[in-house]
Amino acid sequence: MELLEYGFMQRALLASLMVGLVAPAVGVFLVQRRLSLLGDGLGHVALTGVGVGVLTSSAPVGTALVAAVLGAVLIELVRARGRTSGDVALAVLFYGGIAGGVVLLSLAPRGQATNLDAYLFGAITTTTAADVAVFAVISGVVLAVVWLLGRRLYAVSDDEEYARAVGLPVLPLNIVLAALVASTVVLSMRVVGLLLISALMILPSAVAQLVGRSFRSTLYLACGVGVVVSVAGTAGSYYTGTPSGGTIVLLAIALFLVVTAGVALRDATARRRHGRQVEVHAAHPHEHGEGCGHRPVPHGDHVDYDHDGHLHAPHRTGTGTHYDEHDGSAHPPAAVVPPVGRERP
Amino acid sequence: MTDPAIRLAGATIGYGDVAIVRDADLTVRRGEAVAVLGSNGSGKTTLSRGLLGLATVLGGTVEVLGAPVGRLRERGRVGYVPQRHTVSGAMPATVREVVGVGRLPRLGLFGRPGARDRAAVAEAVEAVGLADRLADPVAALSGGQQRRVLVARALAAEPELLVMDEPTAGVDAASQAALADVLARVSAAGTTLLVVTHETGPLAGVLTRAVVVDSGRLTYDGPLAGAGTAGPDCHHPDEAARPPVRGYRLDQPRPAPDAVRLRHGSR
Numbered sequence: 001m002e003l004l005e006y007g008f009m010q011r012a013l014l015a016s017l018m019v020g021l022v023a024p025a026v027g028v029f030l031v032q033r034r035l036s037l038l039g040d041g042l043g044h045v046a047l048t049g050v051g052v053g054v055l056t057s058s059a060p061v062g063t064a065l066v067a068a069v070l071g072a073v074l075i076e077l078v079r080a081r082g083r084t085s086g087d088v089a090l091a092v093l094f095y096g097g098i099a100g101g102v103v104l105l106s107l108a109p110r111g112q113a114t115n116l117d118a119y120l121f122g123a124i125t126t127t128t129a130a131d132v133a134v135f136a137v138i139s140g141v142v143l144a145v146v147w148l149l150g151r152r153l154y155a156v157s158d159d160e161e162y163a164r165a166v167g168l169p170v171l172p173l174n175i176v177l178a179a180l181v182a183s184t185v186v187l188s189m190r191v192v193g194l195l196l197i198s199a200l201m202i203l204p205s206a207v208a209q210l211v212g213r214s215f216r217s218t219l220y221l222a223c224g225v226g227v228v229v230s231v232a233g234t235a236g237s238y239y240t241g242t243p244s245g246g247t248i249v250l251l252a253i254a255l256f257l258v259v260t261a262g263v264a265l266r267d268a269t270a271r272r273r274h275g276r277q278v279e280v281h282a283a284h285p286h287e288h289g290e291g292c293g294h295r296p297v298p299h300g301d302h303v304d305y306d307h308d309g310h311l312h313a314p315h316r317t318g319t320g321t322h323y324d325e326h327d328g329s330a331h332p333p334a335a336v337v338p339p340v341g342r343e344r345p
Numbered sequence: 346m347t348d349p350a351i352r353l354a355g356a357t358i359g360y361g362d363v364a365i366v367r368d369a370d371l372t373v374r375r376g377e378a379v380a381v382l383g384s385n386g387s388g389k390t391t392l393s394r395g396l397l398g399l400a401t402v403l404g405g406t407v408e409v410l411g412a413p414v415g416r417l418r419e420r421g422r423v424g425y426v427p428q429r430h431t432v433s434g435a436m437p438a439t440v441r442e443v444v445g446v447g448r449l450p451r452l453g454l455f456g457r458p459g460a461r462d463r464a465a466v467a468e469a470v471e472a473v474g475l476a477d478r479l480a481d482p483v484a485a486l487s488g489g490q491q492r493r494v495l496v497a498r499a500l501a502a503e504p505e506l507l508v509m510d511e512p513t514a515g516v517d518a519a520s521q522a523a524l525a526d527v528l529a530r531v532s533a534a535g536t537t538l539l540v541v542t543h544e545t546g547p548l549a550g551v552l553t554r555a556v557v558v559d560s561g562r563l564t565y566d567g568p569l570a571g572a573g574t575a576g577p578d579c580h581h582p583d584e585a586a587r588p589p590v591r592g593y594r595l596d597q598p599r600p601a602p603d604a605v606r607l608r609h610g611s612r
Contacts, residue, residue, distance in 0.1 A: 031436060151449060161427060165423070166450045168450060209435065209436055209437060
């Protein structure tokens, strides 16, 4: 392939592969915790680190990492101390971060290349061999921590109060997660840019969430989606001449819309089938109950009734008794209102 | 094992510097099954949260399983079923994954679940009657079944003390009966039960002792049968007698209207 002949494209594709894998692996915990925009905020904070790096002529990746991790720890401590001013404190930190970065970068000596756009929106083709090495180390560390602590991070993200009650170290785990986010932010800086980082953490998780059944499968799926959109977006940007960051994010959003539509279509089909069966029973007024003549079949938290070769599961709705159809082998959701997007075919 | 499961001595519990439960004395021996009764806003949930380290102990002594509350090591032996009707979480998760969280406190910092842990998870799910749903997403379960998943999560820890907040609220009669069965077996196995509730009916066969909390004070401590007669746990007549508690939210108890303010360290 033509694009693999260039060294800069090889490095770009390697970087996008790592980012695509790592960002969703951390992002699923943020989505679970309903803190989707934490990555965005830490991206702002990282810009101050970039500014410091450029000013002191040290590697911006290193200083950005330090700034983002410090910001992450600070945010968790603010959150843990109380909710009264937490929201405002976060805003101050985030906007302080981006303002500090812009001002510091403007102070850089004339001769230095300070391309603000490259940091804000990504400049993947400027990735150096040294950058790739640093990214590989960060990716390895982040994935190792997720592998080691994933269950605990899930527990804390899922139900922080329960985790605290049973004695899991909630604050340290939250700080670990925030540090993982900070590392991912710095890793993604070159590929999608600081302003679009959050998208690569959240969108693959959002896609996977629509079709996953378990948390584990959702996590793997999110990583798969991340790798595909990241590498495809980077390769595509080579041919279209568009910025890699924006291309990747638009690709992820397109995928999200397609999957959302697909799931909605599947649910609508299932509902229509269900609706047809309900009509049959509306013309057939019979309330199942003890001694109604149909064989009762206990099922989960309710009783089904064997009825002309299929099972009826009565439940009350606003308009009277309504029967779910069970085909004997499957277990459709017993909830009165099937949760949208989770109903099984 | 001679330490009581719960010991409160002159305990004041609240949030920030607002005391909600004041000057409470209570000793629960190992293996007892106790109901904590009271109307909305009486402080019964705060009392249970104090035992779990979720509310602040502002004064006095609160000991759980023989150690002051707040020690992580001790809390690993406590099971907790929160006051929620459903399993939350934005991402899909299976029953096995949610219940598996209950084993984590026993695994230390980096431990991975082994055969023993998987067996405990399967047993806990079996105990709440959802064995055939182990690999199903929790979102596909009904509200009552999701509550039972949360009970299974607490049971999976094989706790010495099980604290439950309103386990029967919003659950249909069949699920309540199933829950009562589970609790009867857990109690028979020697686990101490503390159930916060405002309706003892469904669990009357399991719980033997009752404590009534009214406006932050313990006003009754004795057999369950004697607690239901006069008022506090039946909150309808009671509500007329005092102004309604405004802005009450189930997940975030507010102080009763006459709660006193305490400054930090004033006790």
